[in-house]
Amino acid sequence: MSRRRHFVILIGGPGTFEACDREHDQTWSNYIVPIQVATQKKQLDVAPNEQVHWWVYGPAYRDRWKDDVADTKDPRLDRGRNLLDSRQKGVDKVLSAGAGDYLDRIKRFAGTVKADFLAIESPADFWKQLGALPAGSVSRLWYIGHASESGLMLKLIHTESGCQPAASEADMIKIQDIGGNSPLITSKLAKDGKPSRFYGCHTQNFAEQWNSLFGTAAQGAIRKIDFGLVDQPSKTTEVLRRLEDGAGWQSYPATGSH
Numbered sequence: 001m002s003r004r005r006h007f008v009i010l011i012g013g014p015g016t017f018e019a020c021d022r023e024h025d026q027t028w029s030n031y032i033v034p035i036q037v038a039t040q041k042k043q044l045d046v047a048p049n050e051q052v053h054w055w056v057y058g059p060a061y062r063d064r065w066k067d068d069v070a071d072t073k074d075p076r077l078d079r080g081r082n083l084l085d086s087r088q089k090g091v092d093k094v095l096s097a098g099a100g101d102y103l104d105r106i107k108r109f110a111g112t113v114k115a116d117f118l119a120i121e122s123p124a125d126f127w128k129q130l131g132a133l134p135a136g137s138v139s140r141l142w143y144i145g146h147a148s149e150s151g152l153m154l155k156l157i158h159t160e161s162g163c164q165p166a167a168s169e170a171d172m173i174k175i176q177d178i179g180g181n182s183p184l185i186t187s188k189l190a191k192d193g194k195p196s197r198f199y200g201c202h203t204q205n206f207a208e209q210w211n212s213l214f215g216t217a218a219q220g221a222i223r224k225i226d227f228g229l230v231d232q233p234s235k236t237t238e239v240l241r242r243l244e245d246g247a248g249w250q251s252y253p254a255t256g257s258h
Contacts, residue, residue, distance in 0.1 A: 012145020013060020015156030058119035147200025222248035
């Protein structure tokens with residue numbers, strides 16, 4: 001009997017809606033939909049002995065839910081500028097499905113595709129959960145969410161001046177954190193695993209460091225990723241491939257050094 005493997009998908013979250021930032025997070029489900037669709041259409045190439053895990057960054061989705069609910073009830077806000085009609089539809093759809101909030105809705109999504117669900121509470125919690133898995137059992141790690149050249153941005157915030165997107169230190173998995181946690185997780189990665197993929201803007205450096213330290217295959221984006229490509233007409237049937245093609249995709253082959 002084949003040994004059970006763990007395919008971990010870390011799903012970052014949106015920031016709260018900001019009318020001054022028309023590029024980011026107009027919908028709460030930016031990062032759930034691509035994974036949900038790819039899973040439903042059997043585009044993840046899941047092996048019979050692989051258990052898929054959705055590790056979702058809880059703080060981001062809890063904050064977004066509170067913000068959307070509060071804003072849609074605030075009569076002082078301009079409905080058009082703040083997209084209150086579409087945000088209200090999002091809230092209503094979650095509630096009509098019987099879920100209590102966005103995080104509960106994601107948990108139910110996971111159940112429909114037989115994925116294990118876990119709410120991750122901090123970057124440290126992510127490393128702790130990864131380190132708790134059996135030795136040699138992690139077949140691959142994927143990430144989907146906000147990112148920058150410095151690392152993975154699990155939750156977006158905006159600067160007060162200029163409404164520039166950013167992330168607080170408490171919500172980032174930085175490139176240097178890979179090396180800092182390597183003693184904990186090196187033994188967890190399967191030597192014959194599949195490529196780890198990092199679906200976030202400018203994740204090429206993150207993937208390169210992952211590959212360099214662990215010797216496992218890794219892939220990341222050279223440029224920005226446009227998650228809106230998932231919903232646009234395309235001849236490319238694989239939704240994640242659309243994201244890869246749009247951003248420029250860099251692959252680092254396994255070296256077998258870990």
